[in-house]
Amino acid sequence: MTKTQNLINALNVNDECLLITSDINRAYFCGFADTDGYLAIFSDKAFMLTDSRFYEAAAQNVTTPDISVLKSQKPFEQINELLKSKNCREILLENDNVTLTQFNKLKEKFPDCTVKGSEELSREIKLLRAQKSETELQCIKKAQSIAETAFNEILSFIKPGIKEIEIAAELEYIMRRNGSEGTAFDTIALGGKNTSVPHGVPGEYEIQTGDFVLLDYGATYEGYKSDMTRTVAVGSITQKQSEVYEIVLKAQKAALSAIRPGVICKDIDKAARDIIKENGYGENFGHGLGHSAGLEIHEAPNFNTRDETILKPGHIMTVEPGIYIENTFGVRIEDMVYITSDNYLNLTKADKSLIIL
Ligand SMILES: [Mn+2]
Structure with missing residues (x-):
């Protein structure tokens, strides 16, 4: 099982989107480190959005089959499209990693969804990261x-x-x-x-x-x-x-x-x-x-x-x-x-x- 699948199972994700914003957790799931981007995890598929500084290297190095790498140009528009196509109404954020500024901004950028911090998301990621592959x-x-x-x-x-x-x-x-x-x-x-x-x-x-x-x-x-x-x-x-x-x-x-x-x-x-x-x-x-x-x-x-x-x-x-x-x-x-x-x-x-x- 891939790392994102482990997380989806641990949290029993159905219609929610797990939006990973911290660099280090994104690196964990994608196996590639960038310093600015988003990983949107849905129950059936995940999307890594990364900008032109990293896109080419990310496309080559992220080999996990269930993660698609997208070049982020207007990331919020792109994520909103994904949310719509997946009929997703709820976004969970890492409680331990999102600042209040980010939180307020994300709420504003995804007006059609409930955006909330999830303690469980942070906890499960920590547990997964603790057991090394x-x-x-x-x-x-x-x-x-x-x-x-x-x-x-x-x-x-x-x-x-x-x-x-x-x-x-x-x-x-x-x-x-x-x-x-x-x-x-x-x-x-x-x-x-x-x-x-x-x-x-x-x-x-x-x-x-x-x-x-x-x-x-x-x-x-x-x-x-x-x-x-x-x-x-x-x-x-x-x-x-x-x-x-x-x-x-x-x-x-x-x-x-x-x-x-x-x-x-x-x-x-x-x-x-x-x-x-x-x-x-x-x-x-x-x-x-x-x-x-x-x-x-x-x-x-x-x-x-x-x-x-x-x-x-x-x-x-x-x-x-x-x-x-x-x-x-x-x-x-x-x-x-x-x-x-x-x-x-x-x-x-x-x-x-x-x-x-
Ligand atoms: Mn030490």
Whole structure:
């Protein structure tokens, strides 16, 4: 079944039109990303309207049999014609993605229809997007392998005197050269005390002997994103740095060994959090254990203290515990896993034992 058919079935669509206006959801259903357009889904057929900047590429790349690509010139007139031909009187919009300005405009442009936001539409799309298809998995695997190539290459680049921004730039350059369409999110490359800020911004700081260097970054392939974090040491490290690293690693391994379909997301978070607490660092692990990713870097579900989603085959999750000691140092280790029918597949192959450069 195609992605649009899955949605039509999930929502039991008969006479309604599902009008997808968000770029990311349109990319999900069409398998092609544009930055301006509409996807009008009817029970028997869907129409992607995209303008001259994208039309030719879209016509070639949208190969889903139930989606027709139309060059949008006067999109509202074109959609109104479709609505009329399908005898459609109701348009459902993504509740989570439509601004009030868009909503008012769409109501005005489709005067013959009831136009309304649908919470259910947004929810069902999220659920569909959470369970990755084989093709989506392959794209994420490819993105991850590009990121790992960069990890292996960056190790010889990191040395005392190198700036954080130089490490970030080099990582991004290596990924781009190896086929990444762009970074998955703003690259985090931090050294020394700066590693205590989980999402710090790389700056002019020059790496010194004895520093931890924390790298959290990802590649993008066919729109799909990867995410990994490694913390490496430069020169020599203290006993305390080594102890904290081992606690984070132990917590990460505990979470991984609890992962399988049928388990509740918050229990995975707990498996890691308990280890960090037991070792006296509970206050130093402020964020959730992980998140899903795909076309966006943060997708549902989440590994945190609240999410009661049951893990299912097809979910992609990050597992990224950390310990951050203010104004001292921080450690985070992150892998990305794919939930299989009875277990999980770790998409991250890079070494996790402490690397001292
Ligand atoms: Mn992450």
